[in-house]
Amino acid sequence: MNEKMRNDAYSIMSEAIAAVDPEACIYRSVEKSGNELSINGRSYDLSQYVNIYVIAFGKAAIPMSKAMEEILGDSLSSGIAITKKGFAAPLSRMKVFEASHPMPDDNSIAAGKMIHDLLETTDTNDLIFFLISGGGSALVTYPRKGISLMDMAKLTDSLMRAGATIDELNVVRKHLCSIKGGGLAKMAFPSESVSLILSDVVGDPLDVIASGPTVPDTSSFVDFHDIIERYCIALSPAVAGVLDDGLEGVIEETPNSGASAFEKTSHYLVGNNSLALQEAEKKASELGYNTMVLTSSIVGEAKEVAKVFAAIAREERQRGTPLPLPACILAGGETTVTMKGKGLGGRCQEMALSFAIEVAELNDVLLLAAGTDGNDGTTDCAGAFADGGTVQRGRNLQLDARMYLCNNNSFGFFKETGDLIKTGPTGTNVMDIYVIMVDMF
Numbered sequence: 342m343n344e345k346m347r348n349d350a351y352s353i354m355s356e357a358i359a360a361v362d363p364e365a366c367i368y369r370s371v372e373k374s375g376n377e378l379s380i381n382g383r384s385y386d387l388s389q390y391v392n393i394y395v396i397a398f399g400k401a402a403i404p405m406s407k408a409m410e411e412i413l414g415d416s417l418s419s420g421i422a423i424t425k426k427g428f429a430a431p432l433s434r435m436k437v438f439e440a441s442h443p444m445p446d447d448n449s450i451a452a453g454k455m456i457h458d459l460l461e462t463t464d465t466n467d468l469i470f471f472l473i474s475g476g477g478s479a480l481v482t483y484p485r486k487g488i489s490l491m492d493m494a495k496l497t498d499s500l501m502r503a504g505a506t507i508d509e510l511n512v513v514r515k516h517l518c519s520i521k522g523g524g525l526a527k528m529a530f531p532s533e534s535v536s537l538i539l540s541d542v543v544g545d546p547l548d549v550i551a552s553g554p555t556v557p558d559t560s561s562f563v564d565f566h567d568i569i570e571r572y573c574i575a576l577s578p579a580v581a582g583v584l585d586d587g588l589e590g591v592i593e594e595t596p597n598s599g600a601s602a603f604e605k606t607s608h609y610l611v612g613n614n615s616l617a618l619q620e621a622e623k624k625a626s627e628l629g630y631n632t633m634v635l636t637s638s639i640v641g642e643a644k645e646v647a648k649v650f651a652a653i654a655r656e657e658r659q660r661g662t663p664l665p666l667p668a669c670i671l672a673g674g675e676t677t678v679t680m681k682g683k684g685l686g687g688r689c690q691e692m693a694l695s696f697a698i699e700v701a702e703l704n705d706v707l708l709l710a711a712g713t714d715g716n717d718g719t720t721d722c723a724g725a726f727a728d729g730g731t732v733q734r735g736r737n738l739q740l741d742a743r744m745y746l747c748n749n750n751s752f753g754f755f756k757e758t759g760d761l762i763k764t765g766p767t768g769t770n771v772m773d774i775y776v777i778m779v780d781m782f
């Protein structure tokens with residue numbers, strides 16, 4: 342095992358995560374001078390509003406709120422922040438709540454109701470800041486009439502297990518929840534609203550991040566229907582009823598770009614995966630690696646993407662291309678895992694295990710795959726390291742890497758080999774970072 346390369350990969354990942362610290366992202370975008378607030382160059386005169394509220398939800402809700410509380414100071418009337426269980430911390434002017442992720446729970450519904458109730462009291466002269474980050478779809482939900490928490494949770498689980506992408510999952514959620522798919526903007530209208538968004542979705546589509554609560558929806562009940570057919574998902578009677586009503590036009594579509602709800606909304610992206618990769622690239626150069634960012638748009642089945650990364654590492658090892666050695670190739674994105682086995686793991690650990698199998702016996706080749714939120718799948722770690730010796734280290738412990746991969750039990754494998762990456766909750770979430778390194782002999 343090349344310890345230096347491993348330590349370097351960890352430092353590069355840490356630098357990437359620090360760059361998208363949610364507080365730093367807010368401070369980079371928002372400035373206040375007297376009553377004037379400037380967001381990415383656009384000015385808001387705070388003195389013209391009667392009340393100013395902050396509503397934050399997602400895994401980064403607390404640090405984003407902390408920064409906004411600090412910037413707004415006495416201008417802030419009150420607010421609510423909803424984050425994942427274990428991520429809460431006290432705020433000075435805003436109430437803090439926790440809910441479950443990735444499956445919504447009763448607290449997610451209570452949070453949805455709280456937001457709804459607060460927005461019922463707001464009026465045309467009020468300003469609302471929405472601080473939106475990944476995980477928001479599960480943490481806050483306000484199901485359509487007749488849809489229960491169990492309906493939402495079961496459907497989310499079935500789609501995730503079937504390998505649906507986040508875009509697909511959120512098309513379905515947007516049509517079952519009155520906050521998602523522009524619904525929040527509708528609730529906030531006629532108040533003015535400003536959304537500050539930390540992206541955890543490939544390509545930063547605002548209508549997908551946290552299910553696009555404040556932007557026009559581009560999807561329809563027909564798309565919802567197609568996704569259910571594509572993955573052969575069995576629907577509860579209540580969900581099937583909403584889908585039928587939607588297809589027949591008995592219930593309204595989610596609001597699209599022509600809707601009045603969006604007349605007083607504006608949106609700013611404050612951080613994303615590309616920003617994290619830029620900083621990772623700087624750190625890798627500082628550490629002496631020839632480096633490049635391949636893409637921030639990796640998607641697909643984790644174990645298949647790993648084969649592409651392994652092919653890149655092999656090319657580096659054998660021919661020293663595309664970069665001279667030592668090389669550090671960076672990528673970001675978010676893959677999926679189609680669950681066939683009964684094991685424990687996450688997309689990054691699954692990718693690392695598949696990479697390990699592909700590069701078995703190659704010297705000084707390493708992959709670090711980690712979720713920037715510090716949380717890979719249902720495990721308490723961020724991801725895993727894999728190198729040319731991983732499979733053999735497993736064999737020495739009587740572990741067959743291929744069997745573990747077939748059973749989607751990457752966590753079980755890496756727990757024994759000691760290759761798990763544990764950062765704890767980082768407070769941010771801009772998808773995953775992949776660091777491919779190839780050293781000189």
Ligand SMILES: O=C(O)[C@H](O)CO
Nearest residue numbers: 475476477478550551
């Ligand atoms: O909450 C969600 O919908 C996902 O994290 C994507 O933003």
